[in-house]
Amino acid sequence: MQNRKDAGVNEVIASILMVALVIVLAIIIGSIVFGVIVIQPKSAYIPPRVEVVNYSGQQAISLYSRGGDPAVLDKGDGVQYALGIYVENTSGSSRATPDPGVKSFGPGQTLYIYYRNGEYRATDNLTGKTFDKLPPGPLTLRLVDENARLLVYKEGIGMGGEGTVTVSPTPTPSCGTITGIVFNDLNGNGQRDPGEPGLSGWTVQYRYSKNLGQGSGSGDWSAWISGTTGSDGAYTFSSLLYQPTHFYEVRVLLQQGYTTIKPQLVYSFKLTPNENECYATGKDFGIS
Known part of the structure; x- marks a missing residue:
């Protein structure tokens, strides 16, 4: 029972x-x-560092990509990550139009949003550009995945009624640093294209000499010194010698299952006390 x-x-x-x-x-x-x-679909975007920079007496908005996969600055069939950059003020929202040749935005890159003839434009280099004062009042920057129609980042940019801003200097790498990315070069062209992921855990090495080119033969090279790429494939060597001038070589050690390194097997360059030559960037390795 x-x-x-x-x-x-x-x-x-x-x-x-x-x-x-x-x-x-x-x-x-x-x-x-x-x-x-x-x-929400998968988004490969990591929030950029956003600053207002001064160039030739005018202001522009700087976006520095801190990681994630590269994204094209347009939308279209077959494109995995398509990024639209929008600037809003009290008058409405406007999409920044990329300058000719500016096609993507990826780790380690900086884009500048400037204002000219009533529209916002995006460029990777302000040199030689002429542009107008940013519109008065508060601005809001929005980054949108154009294919998924997904808002991936939003930041307000405080401005006074006169169109003035608190100006931050353009980001500059520290002296005595070498940076780059190791990535899977899927199409084998030696350039990192949208959809080509960084490779984490890869060994990158450098060595140095201060006597190269002074009749020393081998250049009295140091032993190779190793570092490892991060989760996004990026690497950084810091606190390097550049006073007086030192010569450097950088290479990546190929792992099993891969056969090709582009665009170069070894980078050779120098770091000098000159403020524009005391660091090295873009020492990238495409692996296939």
């Missing part, structure tokens, strides 16, 4: 749990259908 009662209680509990599960699933499905819950 007791066993039959216990079995009956268990059946009631099981029925209640089943009904509750059906109700929860119905609520979740209904929320997705009616847009209460939005399933």
